[in-house]
Amino acid sequence: MRLKRPFRYSIYATFAVLLLTGACWLVADWQKNIAGDEIWQQTAATMLMVHGGAAMLALLLLGALIPVHLLRAWRSRKNRISGSMMATFNAVLIVTAFGLYYLGSEEVRPWISWIHLTAGFALSLMLPLHIWLGRRELW
Template sequence: MRLKPSFRFAIYAAFAVLLLTGAGWLVADWQKDISSDEFWQQSVAYLLMVHGGAAMVTLLLLGALIPVHLRRGWRARRNRVSGSVMTTFNAILIVTAFGLYYLGSETLRPWMSWIHIAAGFSVALWLPVHIFLGRRELR
């Protein structure tokens, strides 16, 4: 279920921006706690803003991916396991992002944050696997 090049590029670009801003946020957040430099505090805010904007674009792309890729792949019985893993990781990211943004609980927030970070890096590691397996199946 190969995607059109422009759509594929948009998804790859959105995921890349999310990975870079998420990883950058982790570094900046860690640095702001050990450094009194205002640069890190400003970086945290800026990276989080860009990350949130990229997440909104990614939600649109994921929604568009359902009818053109996910449903067609499922019906054709192709790449179901790795596609299900991708869908699960993305669902976890959406739920935990919602929790981080809307839940004010100081008890749940650290858990949501770590789960979100783990799922984000998992998507970054699993996406190339999903692509590789899908392309291998097409041959």
Template sequence: MRLKTSFRYALYAAFAGLALTGAGWLLADWQKNIAADESWQEIAATMLMVHGGTAMLTLLLLGALIPVHLMRAWRSRKNRISGVIMAAFNAVLIVTAFGLYYLGSEAVRPWMSWIHLGAGFALAVMFPLHVWLGRRDSGITAAGARTAV
């Protein structure tokens, strides 16, 4: 289920942006407790703001991905296992992001945070694996050419 090049690159950019800003926030959040100055606090706040904005864009892309990729691949029985894992990780990330942003419970927040971090970094590993598995199954090389079958 090869995606249009511009849409595929938009997805790659969005997921890379989420992974980088998530990792950047984690580093800045860890450093703000160690460093004496407030620069890490500002960096953490900026990373979180960019991460949230990128997440909103990614939600739009995921919504568009459902009819043009997910449903078609499901019906053709292609790459189902990694696709279900991708959908599940994205669902967990959406639910935990909602919880982190809108729920004020200090008892639940640390759990939501750890689940969100774990699912986010797992998705960062799973995303290229899903692409690789899909290309392998369809006989498409990294350059976009079809291999002889």
């Protein structure tokens, strides 16, 4: 179920931007609480803005991925376990992103944030594994 090169590279680039901006935001948010410098506040805000924009692009790409990759692979019984894990991590990220943006509860927000961070970093490890497993089946 290999994707066409431009589509595949768009997915890789988008998820790389999401990983990098998420990690940079995490560092900047941590530093702004320690150092208190304005630059860290500005960096955190910029990273969050870019991360949100990349997330919107990721939603479009994931929507396009469903008919051309996910459904076809499922019907072919290919890479189902790692594919299901990829779909689950992405669903968790979408739901927790919605919660972070729209829920105002200060009791729930830290939990949602940690779930989002964990799922995001887990997805960044899972994506290369999913690709490797899929390519291994092609041989």
